[in-house]
Every structure is written in structure tokens, then in C-alpha cells.
Amino acid sequence: MHPISMADYDEKVEQLLPVYDDDDDDIGPINGINDFAKEFFIESKKLWYLAFPAIFTSFCQYGLITITQVxxxxxxxxxxxxxxxxxxxxxxxxxxxxxxxxxxxxTYCGQAYGANQFKxxxxxxxxxxVILYAMAITAVPLFIFATPVLKFLGQTPSISTEAGKLAIWMIPQQFAYASxxxxxxxxxxxxxxxxIAVIAAVxxxxxxxxxxxxVLNLGWGLVGAALVLDGSWWFIAIAQFLYIISGACGETWSGFSWKAFQNLWGFLKISVASAVMMSLEVWYVMALTLFAGYLDDAEISIDAFSICINILGWACMVAIGLNVASSVRVSNELGSGHPRKARLSVLVIGMSSLLIGLFFTLILIVTRKRYxxxxxxxSEVQQIVEELTPLLGISMVFTNVQYALSGVAIGAGWQTPVAYMSTVCYFIFGIPSxxxxxxxxxxxxxxxxxxMVIGLCLQTCLLLWMIWNTNWNKESYAAEERLGQWRCETHTEETS
Known part of the structure; x- marks a missing residue:
């Protein structure tokens, strides 16, 4: 069999476009602003039905860390x-x-659910x-040897020693994350x-x-804080698991299966591409926090930086909720063969995230002397945080839009190209600058x-350019082919 050329691929896709265009379940022709407003409103309701609980969940889960820091x-x-x-x-x-x-x-579950491949x-x-628990086990030595690692990275001896003691108590949290x-x-x-929102609120x-x-009443200090944080994450892990196995998920959960260990390498390769894409954002903040520890008055610098990161994280909980909603909507619609609905979801999510980012920035500027x-x-830390507020506001706008667009990329399965983009934006331009x-x-x-602002700006602009030039009909066809490949792999595993 000869490999298909790009020209043949495009021709094959174009032949399929009338099938998508005539699909009654996709968006019909939009004639004028009234039709557009109607479709925009319908899609907004679908997005916010997903986004509101996801945003609430993000606030609650991020609140666990924030309360500990407070x-x-x-x-x-x-x-x-x-x-x-x-x-x-x-x-x-x-x-x-x-x-x-x-x-x-x-990508996997969203597109499979959209195509009614529930099992x-x-x-x-x-x-x-399986993959995440293996990762959690691999990470244990990092927690055990946290003190020498932090000293090697240039953190002050006092912070390195205390953080090393705290890290031992935080090992159970990693296994909760894996679940x-x-x-x-x-x-x-x-x-x-x-x-998910109800469990997070409790x-x-x-x-x-x-x-x-x-921490305060019994005086257990940071050890008490670590124990509570571990317990809170494990409560979430157990509660979600019990809900899944209770029968509330229908055909999507039929019990444990040895199939989880079959073709694990193929699944791992896709997961690694996703990991590179998403991990770079977390490591970006981690690296900048590390460099803040090299400045004069390291404790004050880290305190001010961590407070701003915390505030940025709170503002971005809305964007993370939109990220979830956009990835679900885009993956479901592409899996169902509805490219125009996927494209409209992108437009709604982009406009919503921009407006929300501007709103939070305005609140931040108004309260910069108090928060x-x-x-x-x-007072020294408070002064530095106040001086950082304008930059923090700019970061909020870019981060909100960037997170929302990243959800689009995940829903469409673009993890690999976005990972390359993130590497260039964050580690070639952002951190060195x-x-x-x-x-x-x-x-x-x-x-x-x-x-940080430079890296976020570049990443957001490149994602916008990538989405602007996307042919959503081709993406819908690619999702169909991807699901076909997964079905073939599953059938092969069952008959082998």
C-alpha cells in the first residue's frame, strides 16, 4: 500500500464535505446577524452548562492550595x-x-463519546x-531528596530544609492526583x-x-497543613471513584479490565505528547519561581511572586473551566462529525475568555492597594505585589485566552504541534527574557x-493563528479516522 499524499488527502476530505454540510444535526446556513446571534446564544448555553460547574470545581480545588498558603x-x-x-x-x-x-x-474520551463509542x-x-500511578511512584525520590535538590537549584538553606521536610508529608498527594x-x-x-463540583465543594x-x-488551634504548623491537604485530595479521589462504580455512568463503565494493559505503549505515546504540551505551562511558572529565589532578599521575592501567581491562578480558574468546556464541546462535535458546531464553539469560547480576563483585570487594578x-x-511584600499589579493584569488577559484556546487544541488532538509552540514561546523567549x-x-x-508576559503573549498569538487557519471539515474527518483506528486496535486486542 502506497502512503497517501497530501493532495490525495485534501481531495478525499473535500469529497466528504457535502456529507457534513448536509448533516441536519450540524449548524444550518447562517444568513444575517439574527441567525448568527441565535446560533451564538444556543452554543453559549451549551458551553456555560459545562463551564459553570467546571469553574466552580476549579475554584474549590485551587482553594485547597490557597487556604494552605494563607x-x-x-x-x-x-x-x-x-x-x-x-x-x-x-x-x-x-x-x-x-x-x-x-x-x-x-481527546480520546471526548471524541469517543461524541461518536457513541461509550465502552x-x-x-x-x-x-x-496505570500510567499516572507509575509516574507517581517514579516521582517519590524527588520528594525524599527534596532538600538537596532545592539546595542544588540555588534555594536558600533555610527554605530548602523546611521545604524538604514538608515534601515528605506531601507524597500521598501525588497518588491522589493520579486517581x-x-x-x-x-x-x-x-x-x-x-x-465533580459537589465533591470539590464538600x-x-x-x-x-x-x-x-x-495549623492554628492545635499548633501543628506546616505538618498539620500537609496532612489536611493530603486528606482533602484523597477525599476527592475516593468520592469520584465511588460515583463512577456506582452505576451512574452507564455503559461508559463496565468494571475493571485487563484491556487497560493492552496496547499501553500506543496510548502512552499520545499521552506523552499531551504531557509535554500541558506540563510546559506548569514548568514555566516553576522555573520563574526558581529564578525569583536567586534574587536579593529571596524570601521577600518568593513571597511576592507566589502571591501574584496565586492571584493569577484564582483569576484563571474561570479560564480553566472554559478550557474544560471547550475541549469537551470541540471533541464531542468533531467525534459526531459536526465541524461547524466545533468552529462556533471556538468563537464563543474565545470571546468569553477575553471579556472575563478584562473584567478580572479591572477588579485587580481597583483593589491593588488592599488585596x-x-x-x-x-509591608515589604505588599509593596512589591502592588508594583507587580499592572503586569499581573496583563497576564490575566493573555492567560485566560490562552487556556481557553488550549482547550480547543486538546479537543481537536493538536497536542504535538502545540507542545513545540510552547517550548519555543516559554523556554526560548519567555524565561531567557x-x-x-x-x-x-x-x-x-x-x-x-x-x-512571563512575553511567553504568554507569543503562545496566545500562535494559538490564534493556528485556529484561524484551521479547516474544521478536515479536523472532523481526522477525528473519524482516529476513532476508526482506535476501534481497530480494540478489536485486534479482543481477538488476539
Missing amino acids: FAGRLGTTQLATVAVQNSIISGFPYGIMFGLSSALE MLGTYMQKSW ILPSSKFLQAQSKVAV ALCFHAFFSWFL PAIFTNS GVLMAYKFKMGVQGIWYG
Whole structure:
């Protein structure tokens, strides 16, 4: 068999386009602004039906980390810096990989669910569990030897020692992540986002109470904070698992199967491409936090930087919810053979994320003299955070749009090209620019943050260019071919 040429591929796709154009379930011809407004409103309802619970979930889960940081800040600047370094560097490195590995399920499960291949979802989730638990085991030495690792990376001895002690207590959290991430993607692909939100809300309430009780009331300090954080994540993991096996997911869960270990290498290759794409964003922040620790007055610099990152993360919880909604909508519609609906979803999600980013930036600018006091009692840290606020606002706009567009890329299965783009934007332009401005031009933390803005801006612009030039009919055909390949692999495994 001769390989198909690009010209033959394009011709084959064009022959299929009338099939998509005549599909009654796709969007009909749009004549005028009234038709467009009607379709825009319909798609907006579908997106926000998914996005609202996903946003709420993101706020609750991010709130677990934020509450821990708030209580750590009440213990002192060293404790706050310890939590920031441990969370962003030691825990952040393996989490970034696992988050990326699990994002392959958004393509696999989303497109399979759209094509009514329900039984494939449970198998894919179990494959992802196997891969992520193996990753969690591999990461254990990093936590055990966190102190020498941080010292090698140039962190101060006091922060490295305390972060190393804290890291030992945070090992169980990584295994909770390995369970939560695949099960969340599995449920999201079926639009079962409300149950995830309810579980996250209950976990947040327990986390807030027990953080106060153990950290401040009983005086257990950072050890108490770590125990509560571990327990909160494991509560989420167990609750989601019990919901899945309860029968509420219908045909998508039919029990454990040895198929999870079959063709694992093929699944791993796709997962690795997803991991590179998503991990680079987490590692980008991790690297910038690391360089902030090399500045003069390292504790103050890290505290200010971590507070701004925390605020940025809170604002981006909306974008993460939109990221989930866009990946589900795009993957479902491409799997169903509805390219125009997928394209309209992209337009709605892009406009929504831009407006939300601008709204949060306005709030930030108005409250710039007050919000730093929520996180720290140090006047020096508060002053630096206030000076960083304009850059933080710009970052909010770009990050919101970038996260939303990344959801489109995941839903369409573009992980590999986007991974290359992220590498160039973040590590060829972003980090070197930040380091140059921070150290060469003596701009300190502001210089590092300028580097972040440069990387985010480039990544957002390239994603916009990529989406603008996309032929969604071809993407729908590619999804059909991808599902056909998966079905063939599954059939081969069953008959072998």
C-alpha cells in the first residue's frame, strides 16, 4: 500500500464535505446577524452548562492550595516561602507531567463519546490510571531528596530544609492526583461536571475547617497543613471513584479490565505528547519561581511572586473551566462529525475568555492597594505585589485566552504541534527574557514577570493563528479516522 499524499488527502476530505454540510444535526446556513446571534446564544448555553460547574470545581480545588498558603503566611514569611517553593517546584514538577498525561483523555474520551463509542471510555481511563500511578511512584525520590535538590537549584538553606521536610508529608498527594485526574477527564467527557463540583465543594469546606483546627488551634504548623491537604485530595479521589462504580455512568463503565494493559505503549505515546504540551505551562511558572529565589532578599521575592501567581491562578480558574468546556464541546462535535458546531464553539469560547480576563483585570487594578494584605502581614511584600499589579493584569488577559484556546487544541488532538509552540514561546523567549531583565537590567521580580508576559503573549498569538487557519471539515474527518483506528486496535486486542 502506497502512503497517501497530501493532495490525495485534501481531495478525499473535500469529497466528504457535502456529507457534513448536509448533516441536519450540524449548524444550518447562517444568513444575517439574527441567525448568527441565535446560533451564538444556543452554543453559549451549551458551553456555560459545562463551564459553570467546571469553574466552580476549579475554584474549590485551587482553594485547597490557597487556604494552605494563607495559613502558612500567618505562621511567617519563611513558612509561606516554604509552601510556595514546595508546591511550585517539588510537587509542581510531577503534577505538571501527570496533568499533561491525563489530558490525552480529553481527546480520546471526548471524541469517543461524541461518536457513541461509550465502552471505550472506561478502558481509556484505566489506561491513564496505570500510567499516572507509575509516574507517581517514579516521582517519590524527588520528594525524599527534596532538600538537596532545592539546595542544588540555588534555594536558600533555610527554605530548602523546611521545604524538604514538608515534601515528605506531601507524597500521598501525588497518588491522589493520579486517581483524580483521569476520573475527572472521564466524567467531563460525558458532561457529568456537576458531581465533580459537589465533591470539590464538600472537600473545600472540610479543608478550611481542619486547616484552622490543626495549623492554628492545635499548633501543628506546616505538618498539620500537609496532612489536611493530603486528606482533602484523597477525599476527592475516593468520592469520584465511588460515583463512577456506582452505576451512574452507564455503559461508559463496565468494571475493571485487563484491556487497560493492552496496547499501553500506543496510548502512552499520545499521552506523552499531551504531557509535554500541558506540563510546559506548569514548568514555566516553576522555573520563574526558581529564578525569583536567586534574587536579593529571596524570601521577600518568593513571597511576592507566589502571591501574584496565586492571584493569577484564582483569576484563571474561570479560564480553566472554559478550557474544560471547550475541549469537551470541540471533541464531542468533531467525534459526531459536526465541524461547524466545533468552529462556533471556538468563537464563543474565545470571546468569553477575553471579556472575563478584562473584567478580572479591572477588579485587580481597583483593589491593588488592599488585596496584598490578605496574603501577608509584611509591608515589604505588599509593596512589591502592588508594583507587580499592572503586569499581573496583563497576564490575566493573555492567560485566560490562552487556556481557553488550549482547550480547543486538546479537543481537536493538536497536542504535538502545540507542545513545540510552547517550548519555543516559554523556554526560548519567555524565561531567557525574564532572567535577562531581572539580573542584567536589575529589574528584580518585575523583570521575571515581564518574561512571563512575553511567553504568554507569543503562545496566545500562535494559538490564534493556528485556529484561524484551521479547516474544521478536515479536523472532523481526522477525528473519524482516529476513532476508526482506535476501534481497530480494540478489536485486534479482543481477538488476539
